[in-house]
Amino acid sequence: xxxxxxxxxxxxxxxxxxxxxxxxxxxxxxxxxxxxxxxxxxxxxxxxxxxxxxxxxxxxxxxxxxxxxxxxxxxxxxxxxxxxxxxxxxxxxxxxxxxxxxxxxxxxxxxxxxxxxxxxxxxxxxxxxxxxxxxxxxxxxxxxxxxxxxxxxxxxxxxxxxxxxxxxxxxxxxxxxxxxxxxxxxxxxxxxxxxxxxxxxxxxxxxxxxxxxxxxxxxxxxxxxxxxxxxxxxxxxxxxxxxxxxx
Numbered sequence: 001x002x003x004x005x006x007x008x009x010x011x012x013x014x015x016x017x018x019x020x021x022x023x024x025x026x027x028x029x030x031x032x033x034x035x036x037x038x039x040x041x042x043x044x045x046x047x048x049x050x051x052x053x054x055x056x057x058x059x060x061x062x063x064x065x066x067x068x069x070x071x072x073x074x075x076x077x078x079x080x081x082x083x084x085x086x087x088x089x090x091x092x093x094x095x096x097x098x099x100x101x102x103x104x105x106x107x108x109x110x111x112x113x114x115x116x117x118x119x120x121x122x123x124x125x126x127x128x129x130x131x132x133x134x135x136x137x138x139x140x141x142x143x144x145x146x147x148x149x150x151x152x153x154x155x156x157x158x159x160x161x162x163x164x165x166x167x168x169x170x171x172x173x174x175x176x177x178x179x180x181x182x183x184x185x186x187x188x189x190x191x192x193x194x195x196x197x198x199x200x201x202x203x204x205x206x207x208x209x210x211x212x213x214x215x216x217x218x219x220x221x222x223x224x225x226x227x228x229x230x231x232x233x234x235x236x237x238x239x240x241x242x243x244x245x246x247x
Contacts, residue, residue: 008218036063037071108141124148188234
């Protein structure tokens with residue numbers, strides 16, 4: 001008998017979008033904003049309580065310390081200052097999670113920090129050093145083929161390769177810029193087909209129509225997508241119909 005396939009569904013939460021409670025039932029892990037781009041102790045606490053209620057794994061979602069731009073612009077900041085900010089963000093979430101009886105499961109950089117770590121060796125090294133030095137056994141969610149994934153592997157950091165349900169890809173497997181009108185996917189069927197190709201065939205169809213190899217351990221639906229709840233609901237049910245477990 002063919003071994004049953006599984007995939008983790010994650011979502012960026014605690015971003016004050018007002019839909020966390022509606023999204024949580026369809027997730028197996030969540031990435032909680034911890035003050036860099038948005039969020040505070042109260043929003044972290046409320047999101048963690050929802051995660052505990054639905055038995056969803058808890059991850060930290062640190063960012064460039066730039067709430068003005070929602071962490072979506074690369075900041076010119078000394079690397080040591082950035083490292084200290086990231087550590088403070090993760091620690092704030094970890095402390096609240098542990099007070100709720102839960103351990104930190106993973107770390108996933110947000111926005112411009114995530115994209116920079118995909119290609120920038122200095123930033124990728126800093127993030128992996130932070131994880132290695134302070135969070136033994138905690139997963140790092142990162143993109144297949146990225147600089148940070150390669151460095152994490154060298155350092156023995158457990159990783160999960162992440163793909164994006166609601167984003168288009170370039171041929172080099174970077175995400176199409178949000179400035180492009182075709183960056184985001186909004187239709188349920190389109191998103192489900194996009195994800196199924198990545199999960200079951202290890203392939204992604206890029207914005208130029210080319211087919212590229214990719215690996216998917218976890219799939220993200222962005223909580224701030226205007227159609228996020230419908231997208232994750234449809235994706236969850238489609239994966240179940242295809243015999244793919246969610247965990």
